[in-house]
Amino acid sequence: MKLHYYPGCTLKEKTTALDVSTREAMRRLDIELVEPEGWTCCGAEYPLTEEKIVGLAAPVRVLRQVRDEGGDVVVTTCSFCYAVLKRANKAVREDPLKHKRVNAYLRDDIQINPLTKEKTTGFEDYNGEVKVLHLLEYLRDRVGPPRIREHLKRDLKGLAVAPYYGCRLLRPHKEMGVDEPDSPRIFEDFLETVGCAAVDYAFKQECCGSYVSVSLPAAATEASYRVLRSARMAGAKAIAVTCPLCFYNLDHRQEAIKETFLDFPGIPVVFFTQLLAWALGVDKELLGLKEHAVPADGLFDEGRGAEVRT
Amino acid sequence: MRVKLKAGPEQRKFIARIEDLSGENVYACYQCGRCSAGCPMASEMDLLPNQIIRLVQMGLEEDVLRSKTLFLCASCFTCQSRCPKGIDLARVMEAVRHILDPKGKDAFGPDEISPEQARELPQQVMVALFRKFAK
Numbered sequence: 001m002k003l004h005y006y007p008g009c010t011l012k013e014k015t016t017a018l019d020v021s022t023r024e025a026m027r028r029l030d031i032e033l034v035e036p037e038g039w040t041c042c043g044a045e046y047p048l049t050e051e052k053i054v055g056l057a058a059p060v061r062v063l064r065q066v067r068d069e070g071g072d073v074v075v076t077t078c079s080f081c082y083a084v085l086k087r088a089n090k091a092v093r094e095d096p097l098k099h100k101r102v103n104a105y106l107r108d109d110i111q112i113n114p115l116t117k118e119k120t121t122g123f124e125d126y127n128g129e130v131k132v133l134h135l136l137e138y139l140r141d142r143v144g145p146p147r148i149r150e151h152l153k154r155d156l157k158g159l160a161v162a163p164y165y166g167c168r169l170l171r172p173h174k175e176m177g178v179d180e181p182d183s184p185r186i187f188e189d190f191l192e193t194v195g196c197a198a199v200d201y202a203f204k205q206e207c208c209g210s211y212v213s214v215s216l217p218a219a220a221t222e223a224s225y226r227v228l229r230s231a232r233m234a235g236a237k238a239i240a241v242t243c244p245l246c247f248y249n250l251d252h253r254q255e256a257i258k259e260t261f262l263d264f265p266g267i268p269v270v271f272f273t274q275l276l277a278w279a280l281g282v283d284k285e286l287l288g289l290k291e292h293a294v295p296a297d298g299l300f301d302e303g304r305g306a307e308v309r310t
Numbered sequence: 311m312r313v314k315l316k317a318g319p320e321q322r323k324f325i326a327r328i329e330d331l332s333g334e335n336v337y338a339c340y341q342c343g344r345c346s347a348g349c350p351m352a353s354e355m356d357l358l359p360n361q362i363i364r365l366v367q368m369g370l371e372e373d374v375l376r377s378k379t380l381f382l383c384a385s386c387f388t389c390q391s392r393c394p395k396g397i398d399l400a401r402v403m404e405a406v407r408h409i410l411d412p413k414g415k416d417a418f419g420p421d422e423i424s425p426e427q428a429r430e431l432p433q434q435v436m437v438a439l440f441r442k443f444a445k
Contacts, residue, residue: 010434044437048385048404049331055441080434167386172398181391207350207386211439214431215418219354219382226350244432252430 003138004071004130005033006062008081009041015244017288021273022077022135024287028280029143029151036065036074042084053101059088060102061109064126073142077135077273079168079243086132087175093128102126134169136186136242136272137178145193153281156195159299161275162236163187163198164227165205166246181205190272191240194279201234203227208249217256224249225257228267238268238299240275247271252293268296321369328366331405338395339363345389345399355379359389359399366402380407381417381443407442418443 003026011019026033039062047055063085066074076082091098103125111120133141139148165184173181184205188198208227209220228250231239241247251269258264274287274296284300298304317325329336339360346358357365357377365374374380380403389399407417418439428436 008434009437010432014432041433041437043441044434045385045441048398048401049408050333051331051408078434080438167384167388171387171391173391205388207384207388209350210384210386211435211442212351212382212384214423214427214435214439215443216354216382219351222353223350245435245438248432248435 001030002032002034004066004069004074005035006039006042006066006074006076006081006085007035008076008078009044010244011078015247015291017291018077018244018247018271018273020286020288021271021277021282024282025273025277025280028153028277028282029148031143033075034069034071036062036069036071038065042081042088044080044084046084046087053098054105056088056091056098056102057105059085060092060126061106063089063092063128063130063132064106064123066130067126068124071130073131073133073138075133075135075138077242077271079134079166080245082132082134083168083176089128089130089132090175092126099125099127134178134242136169136190139190139193139276140186145189148193148276152195152279154195154279154302156275156279157304158195158197159275159304160199160235160237161191161196161270162201162231162234162239163191163204163272164208164231164239164241164246164250166241166243167205167207167210169242170205187240187242187272191275194276196240196275199231199234199236201230201236203230208246210245210249213249213253217253218260220249221253221257221260224253225261225264228254228257229261229264232265232267236267238270238296240270240272242272254294266294268292268294268299270296270299274300315368317369321371324369324371325366327409328402328405331408332398332401334397334399334401336363336366336397336402338397339367339393340395342394344392344394348388348392350386350388351382351384354382359383359403362406363397363399363402366406374406375410379403380410385442404442412445414445416444420444 042059170181179186191198209223213220346360383403385400
């Protein structure tokens with residue numbers, strides 16, 4: 001079965017672990033991932049003012065390409081891409097003015113025929129035909145937990161994992177609508193399906209500091225520390241994330257966090273797709289574990305005993 | 311004693327511009343403070359999120375525009391999800407950033423990232439950061 005998959009910019013270079021583990025996991029579920037031809041960056045941020053229409057052009061172009069290739073669903077794993085594509089899609093579908101203005105930009109895109117080098121223009125309007133789903137949503141609604149369980153090859157023995165939602169996956173609720181913004185279950189249910197024990201903790205949908213980690217590192221260090229500490233105190237052995245930026249803030253910046261908060265011992269951070277791929281029997285070498293700043297190898301160990309929750 | 315606050319033409323223009331850009335009704339806010347209570351960046355801010363919206367309501371453009379708060383908001387939408395009046399404060403923040411002097415200095419631009427940092431940072435964070443904090 002073929003499925004359109006939009007990896008986004010970061011997955012192709014800095015965070016290949018998320019891309020590779022997604023591909024390996026989906027292959028085990030007999031789903032072939034197809035990237036829309038010529039995809040570009042989605043813009044990372046959905047434009048929040050009414051006048052920044054041009055910010056919608058990139059995501060809508062990606063969605064139009066998916067439609068023109070015959071896709072009715074596009075799946076993403078990065079929460080930022082997901083938020084931008086989903087909100088842009090909704091804007092084009094529901095706001096006639098945005099629909100008109102974005103399509104006016106995109107109609108004049110030039111397409112070059114690779115064989116004849118002939119240039120053509122005049123694209124058909126995009127009206128929001130494609131459905132944008134996060135991989136967690138796709139696994140819950142289209143694949144379903146029973147089919148995932150059928151394919152499981154390894155027992156994760158109730159590894160205590162704290163799901164971290166972050167900001168973009170759940171909010172704003174009326175546009176994202178994946179799950180309840182204050183009491184979500186989708187990530188917990190996923191973790192339990194693959195054999196982990198989901199740890200409940202207070203900071204699972206708090207912000208990690210996002211891009212402020214570059215402009216004002218101290219503020220983000222504190223925000224990330226609060227998340228990490230909360231998960232550890234609740235008994236988690238690892239934190240699972242969906243977003244490359246959450247991964248960067250929570251994993252790569254742990255060294256800086258430890259320098260500020262001397263009592264913090266550290267905790268591994270993994271992508272949800274790494275846990276899925278591992279449970280589905282993918283080799284450890286294909287999980288991209290070398291990209292982790294905080295070693296996560298110990299979690300992916302066949303000889304690991306059953307967890308005892310304290 | 312009653313003190314009547316009345317916005318002059320300049321203030322009214324500013325308020326109308328923010329409302330047009332953000333699509334939010336800033337007068338819906340009754341200052342409950344839930345946005346500031348939930349904000350992960352509040353400890354670093356000179357003006358709290360609820361104070362920003364109060365200053366917008368009063369049309370105090372200069373005070374809003376010189377606040378550090380505009381460049382601490384990570385658009386995490388925690389305030390949006392908690393506002394009992396359904397105001398999306400992240401949109402108000404973006405509208406205020408939008409009307410800053412277009413010829414002014416970037417709050418945080420590409421020049422401030424060293425080549426070493428650029429090699430290490432995920433692409434996503436740079437795109438998002440410049441979209442928010444650079445012109």
